Amino acid sequence: SYDLTQPPSVSVSPGQTASITCSGHELGHKYACWYQQKPGQSPVLVIYQDTKRPSGIPERLSGSNSGNTATLTISGTQAMDEADYYCQAWDSSSVIFGGGTKLTVL
Amino acid sequence: QVTLKESGPVLVKPTETLTLTCTVSGFSLNNTRMGVSWIRQPPGKALEWLAHIFSIDEKSYSTSLKSRLTISEDTSKNQVVLTMTNMDPVDTGTYYCARIHSGYPLGYFDYWGQGTLVTVSS
Numbered sequence: 001s002y003d004l005t006q007p008p009s010v011s012v013s014p015g016q017t018a019s020i021t022c023s024g025h026e027l028g029h030k031y032a033c034w035y036q037q038k039p040g041q042s043p044v045l046v047i048y049q050d051t052k053r054p055s056g057i058p059e060r061l062s063g064s065n066s067g068n069t070a071t072l073t074i075s076g077t078q079a080m081d082e083a084d085y086y087c088q089a090w091d092s093s094s095v096i097f098g099g100g101t102k103l104t105v106l
Numbered sequence: 107q108v109t110l111k112e113s114g115p116v117l118v119k120p121t122e123t124l125t126l127t128c129t130v131s132g133f134s135l136n137n138t139r140m141g142v143s144w145i146r147q148p149p150g151k152a153l154e155w156l157a158h159i160f161s162i163d164e165k166s167y168s169t170s171l172k173s174r175l176t177i178s179e180d181t182s183k184n185q186v187v188l189t190m191t192n193m194d195p196v197d198t199g200t201y202y203c204a205r206i207h208s209g210y211p212l213g214y215f216d217y218w219g220q221g222t223l224v225t226v227s228s
Contacts, residue, residue, distance in 0.1 A: 001169065033214040035153075042202060042221055043153065048214035086153050090210045093166040095143065095155035 002091035004098035011104045018074040020101045022087030025068060032070035033088045034063060036081075037100075043086065047072060079105050108132035110142070110203050110219035117225050118193050124224060128186040128203030135181045138164070141206040142186040143215065144177065148199035158206055159186060195226045 005023045012018035022032060032050050035043035045054050047063035050070065060075040070089075074081050082105045087098040114126035126144070133140055143158035157167045157177040167175050176189045186203060200223050204215040 031211055031214075035215070037153075042218040043204075043215070044218070045214060045216050048207075048216075049212060054216065088153075088214070090213065093210050094169065095158070095213075097145075097153040097155060100152045 002089075002094075002096050004087055004089060004096050006085075006087060006098040006101045008099070009102045009104065011106055012074075012077045013106055014079060015076055018077045018081070018103060020072045020074075020085050020087075020103065022070040022072075022098050023068055024070075024089065024096075027068050027070055027089060028066045030065075030089045030091075032063065032065045034061075034070075034072045035086045035088065037084045037086065038082075046085075074103075077103075077105055081105060108205060108217045110205060110217060112201060112203050112219045112222040114201075114222055114224065116223065117227065119228050120194055120226060122193050124188075124190040124193050124197070126188045126190075126201055126203075126222065126224075128188075128219060130184050130186070130203075130205070133205065135179050135184060135186070139208055141209060141213070142179070143204050143206050144186075144188045145202045145204055145215075146197075146199045147202070147221075148196075151199070156190075156201075157188060160206075160209055164209075193226045198224065198226045200224075 034047040037043040050065040141160035144156040159165045174191045200221040202221045203219045205217040206213045207216045
């Protein structure tokens with residue numbers, strides 16, 4: 001089975017850049033998506049097809065995907081960015097989620 | 107305006123069958139570029155994809171749960187139904203339905219329901 005691995009937690013100071021990685025075998029050959037989930041809320045799509053942002057998602061969130069790693073980058077991190085982030089990709093006709101990363105804004 | 111809403115029992119007993127309904131609006135289940143998926147999340151844990159349906163002929167299931175799951179749709183009611191047999195306490199969690207925009211390999215979940223918490227306990 002195909003697995004996506006994320007660090008359990010990432011910490012960042014306000015105004016700094018946070019990078020959350022998602023690793024999988026030849027992930028760069030697939031499309032990666034990212035979801036943000038705040039406590040008690042449903043997940044929200046923040047990046048799709050590696051680099052695209054849905055309308056309403058701030059430009060400070062960006063994505064990349066190459067080799068075995070997809071990365072979600074949050075520039076100028078704000079307190080409102082504190083949340084759990086999940087990567088997602090397809091393995092044939094099945095959907096795979098990463099284990100999630102808790103982003104803490106200190 | 108696209109919306110999805112989950113409904114079903116809050117509490118089920120071990121060994122029982124769970125039936126969840128996702129009622130959608132703002133898009134058509136006849137649009138085969140759009141599908142509906144079920145995703146669950148145990149308390150404090152990660153998201154887990156369960157199944158999706160794009161049409162009566164295009165369904166897919168989680169490999170680990172395939173023997174217990176059935177997904178179907180009633181386009182006249184704008185509903186997608188998931189059944190999960192032989193429920194166990196480890197199946198406790200929040201169950202979400204979400205719209206999939208496009209299928210493999212481009213697809214992504216662009217709209218999510220609010221989720222419904224299902225507890226499995228005797």
